[in-house]
Amino acid sequence: MDLDAEVCYCFHVSRRKLINFCRREKPLVPSQLSECGGAGTGCGWCIPFLKQIHRQVMQGGATELEKLSSEEYARLRAAYIRSGKGRPPPGATPLPPEDDPPATV
Ligand code: FES
Numbered sequence: 687m688d689l690d691a692e693v694c695y696c697f698h699v700s701r702r703k704l705i706n707f708c709r710r711e712k713p714l715v716p717s718q719l720s721e722c723g724g725a726g727t728g729c730g731w732c733i734p735f736l737k738q739i740h741r742q743v744m745q746g747g748a749t750e751l752e753k754l755s756s757e758e759y760a761r762l763r764a765a766y767i768r769s770g771k772g773r774p775p776p777g778a779t780p781l782p783p784e785d786d787p788p789a790t791v
Pocket residue numbers: 693694695696697725726727728729730731732733774
């Protein structure tokens with residue numbers, strides 16, 4: 687998934703914005719990434735990835751985002767929402783069609 691891809695589809699926050707926010711603001715805890723455009727405060731899908739980005743910037747290492755394509759990430763989020771685990775706010779990026787092949791991660 688490239689740097690300009692959205693990590694938070696609910697509030698349209700890219701991976702690049704989140705990384706730059708962490709570098710600039712040095713948040714003590716991942717939940718402070720919500721101050722970056724509201725990331726993580728919608729359906730909740732992206733919260734584990736926000737934690738990974740925070741850890742990567744503050745401590746190094748990798749995130750799952752390096753391995754996932756944007757399409758896989760979008761399909762996984764859609765499955766999360768369709769299973770009733772989160773509700774996107776109005777204005778969130780729409781889900782891909784249900785007939786897409788299932789992602790495997
Ligand atoms: S994708 Fe980030 S809160 Fe829904």
